[in-house]
Amino acid sequence: MSTRSVRTGTAVPLRRDDVDTDQLSPARFVPYYRPDGFTNILFADWRTDPDFVLNQPQYQGASVLVAGHDFGTGSSRESAVWALQGAGFQVVVASGFGDIFRGNATTRGLWTVEVDHDVVERLWREVEADPWLPLVVDLTARRLGFGAGECPFRIDEPLRRRLLRPGDRIAETLLHLAEVEDYESRRVVP
Amino acid sequence: MTGHRTLAEKIWQDHVVRPLDDGSDLLYVDLHVLHEVNTPRAFDDLRAAGRTVRRPDLTLAVEDHNTPTGEGGREDLAGRRQRDLIRANCAGSGIRLHRLGDPDQGIVHVVVPELGLARPGMTIVCCDSHTSTLGALGVLAFGIGTGQVEHVLATQTLPIHRPDDLAVEISGVLPDSATAKDLALALIARIGTGGGRGSVIEYRGEAVRALSVEARMTLCNMSVEAGSRAGLVAVDDATVHYLRTRTGARFTDAEPRWREMRSDDGARFDHVVHLDAAQVGPRVSWGTNPAQNLPLDGRAPSRSDCATEQEWATTQRSLAYMGLRPGQPMRDVEVDTVFVGSCTNGRIEDLRETASVLSGRKVADGVRMLIVAGSAAVRRQAVAEGLDRVFSVAGADFRPGAGCSMCCALNEDRLAPGERAASTSNRNFEGRQGKGSRTHLVSPRVAAATAVTGRITTPQDL
Numbered sequence: 324m325s326t327r328s329v330r331t332g333t334a335v336p337l338r339r340d341d342v343d344t345d346q347l348s349p350a351r352f353v354p355y356y357r358p359d360g361f362t363n364i365l366f367a368d369w370r371t372d373p374d375f376v377l378n379q380p381q382y383q384g385a386s387v388l389v390a391g392h393d394f395g396t397g398s399s400r401e402s403a404v405w406a407l408q409g410a411g412f413q414v415v416v417a418s419g420f421g422d423i424f425r426g427n428a429t430t431r432g433l434w435t436v437e438v439d440h441d442v443v444e445r446l447w448r449e450v451e452a453d454p455w456l457p458l459v460v461d462l463t464a465r466r467l468g469f470g471a472g473e474c475p476f477r478i479d480e481p482l483r484r485r486l487l488r489p490g491d492r493i494a495e496t497l498l499h500l501a502e503v504e505d506y507e508s509r510r511v512v513p
Numbered sequence: 514m515t516g517h518r519t520l521a522e523k524i525w526q527d528h529v530v531r532p533l534d535d536g537s538d539l540l541y542v543d544l545h546v547l548h549e550v551n552t553p554r555a556f557d558d559l560r561a562a563g564r565t566v567r568r569p570d571l572t573l574a575v576e577d578h579n580t581p582t583g584e585g586g587r588e589d590l591a592g593r594r595q596r597d598l599i600r601a602n603c604a605g606s607g608i609r610l611h612r613l614g615d616p617d618q619g620i621v622h623v624v625v626p627e628l629g630l631a632r633p634g635m636t637i638v639c640c641d642s643h644t645s646t647l648g649a650l651g652v653l654a655f656g657i658g659t660g661q662v663e664h665v666l667a668t669q670t671l672p673i674h675r676p677d678d679l680a681v682e683i684s685g686v687l688p689d690s691a692t693a694k695d696l697a698l699a700l701i702a703r704i705g706t707g708g709g710r711g712s713v714i715e716y717r718g719e720a721v722r723a724l725s726v727e728a729r730m731t732l733c734n735m736s737v738e739a740g741s742r743a744g745l746v747a748v749d750d751a752t753v754h755y756l757r758t759r760t761g762a763r764f765t766d767a768e769p770r771w772r773e774m775r776s777d778d779g780a781r782f783d784h785v786v787h788l789d790a791a792q793v794g795p796r797v798s799w800g801t802n803p804a805q806n807l808p809l810d811g812r813a814p815s816r817s818d819c820a821t822e823q824e825w826a827t828t829q830r831s832l833a834y835m836g837l838r839p840g841q842p843m844r845d846v847e848v849d850t851v852f853v854g855s856c857t858n859g860r861i862e863d864l865r866e867t868a869s870v871l872s873g874r875k876v877a878d879g880v881r882m883l884i885v886a887g888s889a890a891v892r893r894q895a896v897a898e899g900l901d902r903v904f905s906v907a908g909a910d911f912r913p914g915a916g917c918s919m920c921c922a923l924n925e926d927r928l929a930p931g932e933r934a935a936s937t938s939n940r941n942f943e944g945r946q947g948k949g950s951r952t953h954l955v956s957p958r959v960a961a962a963t964a965v966t967g968r969i970t971t972p973q974d975l
């Protein structure tokens with residue numbers, strides 16, 4: 324069940340640090356951009372291993388990905404976000420995110436929830452013990468609930484506000500067009 | 514606001530159109546650069562919303578990622594399609610495009626400074642994380658995603674939160690055996706792939722002042738591998754000299770403004786990291802992210818090098834992917850391919866260094882050495898200096914074209930599964946140079962020496 328400020332779902336415990344955008348969306352798929360989205364691209368190389376966690380039946384249908392340190396490092400390719408969404412993920416929980424990835428995720432409405440690494444470890448253990456454990460991400464309260472547990476998470480205020488109030492960002496900027504033009508009239512070209 | 518400001522703060526404040534109610538700023542973009550890969554959806558969405566490109570005159574596009582660099586340019590269908598899209602999108606919006614075959618074509622981050630389009634105090638954004646390269650010229654330059662590309666196309670501005678300031682103070686004198694690439698690798702090994710997260714790095718100190726402008730580009734280029742969006746170096750005589758040769762008679766009255774592009778004495782940084790250049794020697798990556806690198810004299814890590822079980826698990830996974838044994842000396846590692854090129858090390862100084870090691874030597878039997886200029890102009894310069902002859906006598910493949918080539922496996926140049934390369938590029942991620950590829954990040958000198966022996970080698974070993 325999800326609302327604008329709360330997302331709920333089961334999780335996949337991805338026991339890896341430094342998951343980079345080349346894994347999320349391998350370069351060879353990037354040129355095949357089509358407006359209808361990216362499916363079956365996420366972790367394409369890791370998924371060839373039948374034991375890879377995303378291939379396990381108990382994690383099918385999950386909408387929360389729980390990973391380790393520095394998730395989404397690497398290139399600016401937004402297809403990394405499209406690949407996660409194409410695979411059904413609405414939230415990524417990790418103990419750190421790449422800056423560009425986090426910005427891209429926010430643009431497309433994928434939530435990025437940062438917690439301490441010991442929370443990640445605990446989530447991995449609890450989800451492995453009970454793959455049907457629902458995780459509840461409350462963006463208003465900035466809290467992450469899991470079974471009997473609950474903890475706060477970190478998210479930059481501008482990102483949080485943007486996720487709570489999605490909309491046409493360009494239209495909002497164009498409301499200030501007169502100020503942009505004024506800036507341009509004063510601008511000294513470096 | 515005046516007082517003691519950092520360089521990043523000065524550029525930022527000069528570009529704020531208005532503060533936004535969520536705590537971020539609407540920032541003006543002086544130059545927006547595009548390449549063929551991450552842009553098609555931005556144009557589609559722009560059109561779908563009935564919008565147009567607001568400032569095509571402040572927008573520039575280059576074909577580089579998918580672009581073939583070989584003889585006759587073997588056509589890859591996906592690459593061809595992307596080139597068709599960027600050509601149509603640029604033609605339809607009046608955007609200047611340096612396409613395949615154009616004398617000013619090349620990797621975006623190599624071409625933009627070459628053309629004198631990156632000048633101190635500017636803001637430049639591009640759909641590519643290594644836009645940070647341009648910070649070497651006192652430019653606040655960073656990578657953005659496709660949704661942000663659409664926003665800049667439509668408005669020439671970007672709503673964005675101001676990052677922290679991270680000072681990387683590099684004291685001492687870099688030994689002759691080491692290069693800017695080794696400095697960058699040493700820094701990333703120290704602070705990790707997330708060490709610069711949320712920050713702009715300003716590289717400072719005598720070791721930075723001593724670097725050429727091109728070497729500073731190598732350093733700023735890899736800022737993103739430390740998690741930073743941008744790297745910066747203050748303007749000095751070397752910067753001004755570089756700009757003069759690139760901009761000719763234009764901007765002659767801009768020099769005093771350029772020279773202000775340095776942090777004020779007493780400016781406050783949010784974080785400071787110190788590095789002693791004298792301690793940095795040739796380095797090589799052993800793992801699957803750029804922080805997993807060590808001195809070339811070293812050995813692949815073993816259990817005792819890891820502080821925690823989690824770190825050891827991560828280390829073991831990387832070693833297994835790379836096909837290395839714990840404790841294996843890096844000098845014993847044999848390679849199939851050597852790649853010199855990319856926006857990190859594809860400029861003329863990099864090709865000169867490569868040639869100086871290859872001169873009078875041969876690429877080892879069974880090793881393929883690929884040398885790809887970062888731009889068509891770099892290639893012309895290399896030919897004018899006779900470097901092409903050095904490369905061909907040594908048995909290296911100096912590609913007729915320019916572009917990203919084997920850095921990213923988006924064109925015809927890639928490694929086969931399990932193949933191993935010494936590469937002057939910036940990322941050693943799993944599959945970065947082709948599915949199942951194994952990458953060792955090195956400087957151009959180490960790449961050239963490695964080509965000669967077929968094992969990870971420094972020029973001093975030859």
Ligand code: SF4
Binds near residue numbers: 917
């Ligand atoms: S050379 Fe490599 S890192 Fe640089 S822009 Fe091209 S693909 Fe990206």
